[in-house]
Amino acid sequence: MHSTKLWGVAAITLTFGIQGSAADAQPTEAGNADVRTLVSRLDLEQYKATLEGLTQFGDRRQGTKRNRDAVDWIEARLKAVGCTTTERIDYIFDPPPREGRGRRDGELNPTGGTPTGGIIGRNGSGPGGSSIFGYRGPTGVNTDPMAQPDEALRELNMEPATNGPRQQVYCTKIGTTRPDEMYIIGAHMDGHGWGEAANDDGSGTALVMELARVFNAPDVQTERSIRFALWNNEETGLNGARAYVEQRQALQGKQDPAGSGRYPEPKWLGMIQHDMMLFDHGAPRADGTVSRDQRPEADVNIEFQSTSELMEEARDLAFFFKAANDMYATDYPATVGPHMTNTDSTPFMNLVPAISLRENERGAHVGAGWDPHWHQPTDVYTTFTDDDFRLGLNAGQTTLAAIAQLAGATVTK
Numbered sequence: 001m002h003s004t005k006l007w008g009v010a011a012i013t014l015t016f017g018i019q020g021s022a023a024d025a026q027p028t029e030a031g032n033a034d035v036r037t038l039v040s041r042l043d044l045e046q047y048k049a050t051l052e053g054l055t056q057f058g059d060r061r062q063g064t065k066r067n068r069d070a071v072d073w074i075e076a077r078l079k080a081v082g083c084t085t086t087e088r089i090d091y092i093f094d095p096p097p098r099e100g101r102g103r104r105d106g107e108l109n110p111t112g113g114t115p116t117g118g119i120i121g122r123n124g125s126g127p128g129g130s131s132i133f134g135y136r137g138p139t140g141v142n143t144d145p146m147a148q149p150d151e152a153l154r155e156l157n158m159e160p161a162t163n164g165p166r167q168q169v170y171c172t173k174i175g176t177t178r179p180d181e182m183y184i185i186g187a188h189m190d191g192h193g194w195g196e197a198a199n200d201d202g203s204g205t206a207l208v209m210e211l212a213r214v215f216n217a218p219d220v221q222t223e224r225s226i227r228f229a230l231w232n233n234e235e236t237g238l239n240g241a242r243a244y245v246e247q248r249q250a251l252q253g254k255q256d257p258a259g260s261g262r263y264p265e266p267k268w269l270g271m272i273q274h275d276m277m278l279f280d281h282g283a284p285r286a287d288g289t290v291s292r293d294q295r296p297e298a299d300v301n302i303e304f305q306s307t308s309e310l311m312e313e314a315r316d317l318a319f320f321f322k323a324a325n326d327m328y329a330t331d332y333p334a335t336v337g338p339h340m341t342n343t344d345s346t347p348f349m350n351l352v353p354a355i356s357l358r359e360n361e362r363g364a365h366v367g368a369g370w371d372p373h374w375h376q377p378t379d380v381y382t383t384f385t386d387d388d389f390r391l392g393l394n395a396g397q398t399t400l401a402a403i404a405q406l407a408g409a410t411v412t413k
Contacts, residue, residue: 034411035404039328039397041214044386047393050077051206054189055196055381058153062190062233063093063161070189074230075169077209082216083171083228091243093233094163137284137369141193148194148377157194168232168240173215175225175266175407180253182225182266183403184352185211186241186344187274188234195379199359199371202381204274205230207396214400215409223408225266231344234275241344249351268352270317270406272399273345277392278384279371280359290372294387299333300325300395301358306338308349314340317353324402325394332394337361357395 054060057070071088078086148154168189175181187204191197212228214220233239251265280298281291302321304314318336325334340346342362345354360366366374373379403409 034409035328035401037411038214038220038404038409039401041217042210042393042396042400044390044393046213047206047210047396048389050209051198051202051389051392052381053077054202054205055198058156059191059193059195059197059379060189060202061157061161061192062166062236063163064159066156066159067190067232068167071167071169071230071232074189074205074209075171078169078171078212078228081209081213082218083173083212085174086169086171088167088169089240089244089247091166091240091247092164093166093236093239095236135284135286135288135369137288137290137372139367139369139374141375142377143194145194150380153196153380154194166232166240166243168230168244170227170229170244171212171216172228173212173222173226175223176221177408178224179261180225180255180263180266181269182227183269183407184227184229184271184348185274185399185403186229186231186271188231188240188344190232190235190240191375191379192235193375193379194377195373196381197379198381198384199278199379200276200374201234201274203277203392204357207274207277207392207399210396211400211403215403219412221410221412222404224269224406225263226403226407227266234344238344238347242347245347245351268348271345271348271352271354272317272321272403273343273354273356274358274395274399275343275356275362276359276366276371276374277357277395278359278388279373280391282370283365284369284372288369290370294385294391298387298391299335300329300391300398301337301361302334302355302398303337303340303358303361304353304355305340305346305349308340308354310350310353311338313353314349314355318355320406321355321357321398321402324405325398328401329394329397331390334398339363357399359391 057066060067060070075086145154185208187208188201189205191200208228215226231240248265253267256264280295282295284290302318304318308314322334322336339361340356343356345356348354360370373383
C-alpha cells in the first residue's frame with residue numbers, strides 16, 4: 001500500500017459541484033469512515049468476475065448481435081445490483097462510405113491483418129534516431145480473423161458491423177437532497193480487433209458496473225445523483241457519447257413533469273471516463289516487445305485536457321481524484337496529466353469539467369505501443385494477471401472515493 005499524500009483533499013478549492021471547497025465534501029472523520037466502508041466493498045474477485053462475464057460476447061463490435069446482447073446483459077446486471085432507474089439512448093449510426101478505404105467503423109488498419117506502424121524505432125525519427133520518448137512499438141487495429149487462433153472466439157466475432165440503429169444503457173443513483181445535480185461515470189462497452197476487448201474497454205465497463213453495485217446498495221445514500229453510463233460506438237469516433245450530449249444537454253436541471261421533483265437529466269457537475277485500465281508494463285524495448293509483467297512504477301493516469309474551455313475546473317477535478325487515490329487506494333498511486341484525448345469524455349469537455357482515467361497516456365504511451373494488446377486478438381481475459389486486474393481495481397477505488405465525497409455519500413449504520 002502506498003501512503004504518499006502530495007495533495008490533501010481539504011487543500012483543493014473547487015469551482016464545480018461542491019459549494020466552496022473540497023473540505024465541504026469531507027467535513028468529519030465520520031465522512032472518512034463512510035468512504036472507507038464504500039471503498040472496502042470493491043473486491044478484486046468480483047471485479048474480475050464482472051469483466052470475465054463481458055468477454056462472453058467477444059469483442060462486442062458495434063452494429064452486431066454480440067454488441068446488442070452485451071447491452072442487454074449490462075442492463076440486466078445493473079438492475080440486479082439495485083440500479084433500477086435504468087434507461088437507454090437510441091441513435092442512428094449511418095456514416096457515409098470512406099473513399100478509398102474499406103472500413104467505416106474507426107479502424108486504423110482497413111486493408112489487412114498486420115497492425116499499422118510496423119517499423120520499430122524511436123518516436124519521431126525512425127530507427128537509430130534519438131528522442132526523449134524512447135522506442136516505439138507497432139500499433140493499429142487487427143482486421144484479420146485468422147490472427148485469432150481460438151476458433152470459437154473467431155466464430156463469435158465473425159458477424160461484421162452494419163449501419164443502422166444503436167442503443168446504449170445507463171442507470172442513475174438518485175440524490176436525496178440534490179437530485180437535480182449529478183456526476184456522470186462512464187466507460188465504453190464496444191470494442192474490436194477479433195479478441196474479447198477485455199482491456200479496451202471491458203476493464204472500464206466492469207469498473208463502472210462495480211461502482212454502480214456499491215453506490216446502489218440498500219444502505220447507501222448520496223445527496224447528489226450519480227449516472228453510470230456505458231457508451232456504445234466509441235471505437236467509431238465517440239458516436240455514442242456524442243449522441244448522449246446531443247440528446248440530453250438541453251434537458252439538464254429541468255423537472256419532468258413540472259413540479260414533480262423528478263429530473264430526468266440532472267445538471268452535469270462532472271464527467272469521469274474510464275478507458276483501458278489494466279496494462280502498465282512499461283515502454284517498448286528496442287525490438288518493439290513489452291515486458292510481460294506489470295512494472296513496479298505502474299500508476300493510474302488521471303487526465304484532463306489543457307485545451308478545453310473548462311481546463312481549470314477539469315484540472316481541479318483531476319487533482320481531487322489524485323487526492324482521493326492518495327488517501328484510499330490500496331496498491332497503485334495516481335498521476336495527473338493534461339492530455340485527455342480519444343475517449344468519451346471529449347464530447348463533454350467544453351460543457352462540464354471532464355477527466356479520464358487510463359492505464360497510460362493515450363497519445364504518448366498507448367499510441368506509442370506501450371500496450372501490444374490494444375485492438376489485437378490478444379486482448380482477452382486470460383492475457384492479464386492479478387497485478388493487471390488490481391490496477392483496474394485501484395482506478396475503481398480512486399473514482400469511488402472521489403465521487404463518494406463529491407456526491408455526499410453516506411452509509412446507514
